Amino acid sequence: MMSPCANCAQKTQILILDDEPIVCKRLRPAFQKAGYEVETFNDSASAMARIEEKQFDIVITDLKMKGVDGMHFLERIKEIAPNTGVIVITGFATSESAKESFRKGAFDFVAKPFKLNEIIDTVRRLEENRRR
């Protein structure tokens, strides 16, 4: 068996932010099973604090939330860590919000509800993209 630490270093780090707990609860094990290291947050303030401390490879964030909304969160990540890939997930998908997310540097925009495989595939594409 491989030593744990040799392996953890290679893992892609993902932060997930959504104020509906069910989304985090579903995504965390799915990504863990797919071989990722995952941290989840239900409120944007703590997620905001976390990205100041630690750099993530990928961030998946909801748009409409209490407190700091997803758009601001997206802006802040891109300021701190421009290399972090961001995927926006939202239940209120409009072409305006999609356009704005892309303009602010989001990699993709996924409308809720989505399939688990869909979001995992999006993350895989993002990884491919980052390797190039």
Next chain:
Amino acid sequence: MVTGEMINVIDGLKGLFSFWSPQKPTLPFSVLFKKFRSILERNNRILELMSDMGDKLGGDYVFDRQYVLDISEKIGDLVFKLISDLCVMTQNENVDLFIAFERIQHEIQEELAGRRAFPMTRPTVLLDELNGDLNEEVGNKFANLGDIRNTLGLPTMDGFVITTRAFFDFMEANGLLSHVENSLAALDAKDEAAFEAMCDDVRGRILKGTIPRHVISSMNGMLDILESRARGKPLRFAVRSSAWGEDSEFSFAGQYESVLNVPRKGIAEAYRRVLAGAYAPEAWRYRLHRGYRESEMAMAVGCQVMVEAEVSGAMYTYAPLPLEQEAMVISAAWGLGPAVVEGLAESDTFVLDRLPPHRLLSEELGRKASKMVMEPDGGTAWDEVPQRLRDEPCLSSEYIQRLAQAAIMIERYYRRPQDVEWAFDSKGNLYILQSRPLNVRPNQPERHRLYIDQATLSAHVLFSGKGTVVQGGVASGKVYVARTDDDLRDFPYGAILVARYTSPKYSRVMRKARGILTDVGSATGHMATLAREYRVPTVVDTGVATKVLKTGDEVTLDALRNVVYEGTVKELSQFEITQEEVFEESYEYRMLRRVLKKVNPLNLVDPHSEYFKAARCQTFHDITRFVHEKAVERLIDLSENYQRYHDRTPKRLESSIPLGLVIIDIDKGTSVPAQARSVTVEQIESTPMKALLQGLSESGMWETNPVAVDLGSLMSSFTRTFSSSLAGPEQVGRNLAVISNNYMNLHLRLGYHFNILDAYIGDELNDNYIYFRFLGGVSNLQRRSRRARFIAEVMECFDFRVEVHGDLIVGRLKKMSKEWMVAKMKVIGGLIGYTRQLDVSMISDEQVALHLAEFIKRIQVLTEVRDDVPMCELRSKDADSNP
């Protein structure tokens, strides 16, 4: 034979239903017809939303509360507008429909607001009525037992629960709710002695409390029922706690009190004792430490008939050993359960393999000198175990096997390792006494996760991402490929069912199967509903399952990520069973499921039944079905009885096939003059109608000679004829089509089959659609359901989205090129012809596959759009297995 008296009865009935007698229309036909089309569109949209909601329950999707709110609003809005459309069409206020709508809508709103729409206001409830959704009314322990008894069908003793409602009534009546609150507020948290004094005080008050009269009489009612079921045999009861939160996240194991072997007259006393137990210092402290508020304390109490246990004990579906060992453990002793559960006596320990056939890995036999028994006058006592039994194992290998299978079934349902309490009586009957989640957490979560990566990376993927997930979860086991004519009597326990089609007949294996994979099938059918009910990991419509997998292959199905691996990937099952939340237990899942119960079930199935009326609508589906039926009736009535009014001359279709069809051409649907009273097949210009008629005649599938009917079918045909003539004799045999150049709306009653087709086929791909609805006919239920399967399978083969609800089949197809739509319409034509006399030959399940192959073969000449792409090809091995 219709007698004069019968005619009077029919006239009388007509009078009764005269509110449906059509009003003379005050709006132009074109407006009413537009309303009719709008009803069809909304109807379509509602069914789509319904299956969308159903799909979300499969576990494949991530959805949130907002989704449930949004979709509920959308569907409610559509149903309301649907009723409004009908009002315009029939010029009727439809008050009953609106009332039904408001009632359902209100119930849904209450669910969404988190208020239970069916609060259990009764002080007692029978075990037969319980399920996991009632945990607030009956506490978790008995809600779980309800699942085990009523959903999983495992044996449990008869009984009833005194609900949390009764608890609050009792506490309130004795002034205890405010007393407890005040005492707690006045308590110094650090003062242990004061805390214990408060506990004593509250318990004392409960033990002296008066049980409200309505609770007592309700308990007596339940006891009477149980006694009559036991046919006068004197009953003894186990009176057990079932508090909010108990046996859920926190087990509260052993914190609350149970009273065993209670005679009828002792129930009230035992009830008070169990309630008082909630305020024992240990239990109360446990709640406080876990952060439970006092308002979250409610105690339901279960009264169950005692098992005269010969041997009893507990079973952990994961032994407290390293997870990799995949073992489960049973502790057992002679006599009643507390001996083992409370560790009061020596017991036997059996360690088994978790995987079937659950091999015995080790056993350790205790010297069982005494056992707990029931005293004749109530209560329990210790008795000596006869010498010869003391060192004997108290479970045979057969008992161990049965117990293991039952426990694994419960674990699979909850997707959590379980701690199951059980007993065998002297006749060898197994009873499940209770089951609670076992908190098994891997000691090193990081390491655990790592070997998941390695396991799934190194495991060989047989196929992935194929088909639709019906029920999530992980299953490992041996493949069993079901043949079409298989009666599944020999389906091996713990196997994974692989089948060509989804079929209701697989309900038989739900309790034995670890997982299900099919080549073809929909996520909204009957089998899918059952798979969700039993939580059997299931993926349908994979296209390849029967090709890739052979009976006996060992595979692991990960129905969440939708991957099938070769061999057993036990790490996946372990991960599944230790993850933090089980999807089916999440609030959002339960909310969607409860909302769906008010939307989806179809109760109004038979339009000829006396129950087919607005006031009987219990769900949105019922309303939708009812409105559709009434709209069709109205349209036919308008066209037939107010011909002058719709300013088009109805034209009789002259064709070699006797369809009895009258055509109303609204815009360039025929090449004859507007006043013409008849039209030939060649003069039809309407694209969809032309294709349909071609399919009907050119496929050669129209068989006009009636096939010999056996006596059973004849009788059932007679009954149905009679009821349909009561429903409206004027409609039988008169068929109607409203057409234009690109459009057709057709109502076609042939014999006892009723087809509705609504289609638009033009050059703009996005506008094109076919909506096909097929309703029941002659002969018995089994044959009708075979016919339904045949039709559904043909249509699925030709890319239709199909839903089957009993006798009713709805197929939809959209957005294909004109060329393809025409070809599909010909298939429908052929299908209508082919099914006309089909029921009588549907004598066995095998016939379904035979007819399918035959039909596909015969229709092929008509559907070759391009010679290189067959439109529908039977991928099956059914063709090989057929003689």
